[in-house]
Amino acid sequence: WSQTLIPTLKETPAEAETLPRWNEFVPVDEMPVAVQRVEPEYPSIAREADVSGTVLTLVLVGRDGKVLDVKVDEHRSIPMLNDAAMEAARRWVFTPAYSNHKPVAVWVAVPFSFRLH
Numbered sequence: 001w002s003q004t005l006i007p008t009l010k011e012t013p014a015e016a017e018t019l020p021r022w023n024e025f026v027p028v029d030e031m032p033v034a035v036q037r038v039e040p041e042y043p044s045i046a047r048e049a050d051v052s053g054t055v056l057t058l059v060l061v062g063r064d065g066k067v068l069d070v071k072v073d074e075h076r077s078i079p080m081l082n083d084a085a086m087e088a089a090r091r092w093v094f095t096p097a098y099s100n101h102k103p104v105a106v107w108v109a110v111p112f113s114f115r116l117h
Contacts, residue, residue, distance in 0.1 A: 040088035
């Protein structure tokens, strides 16, 4: 039997989304806005150890408003809470950022406060 080959569509480099590196300047007219927020689960080990504070996550928002990558700011990091903050940040949804009336990927800072009392 013969197999029919179906050509696949490939984006040209101009059409492919180039993602900014962390700390790379991206000029925008409109920043992303969170439309779906997810609160982090407080890790039981951190609760038992009475660990609280704020973790600053750095979130790469794609042209479609979905989170593409998450990092923790090394200066606003709490080891027992970082994973919970990153897991919550990955589930957020945003409106996209816009530059010249076109959606662009951009990094935004999202803080998560962990308070016991």
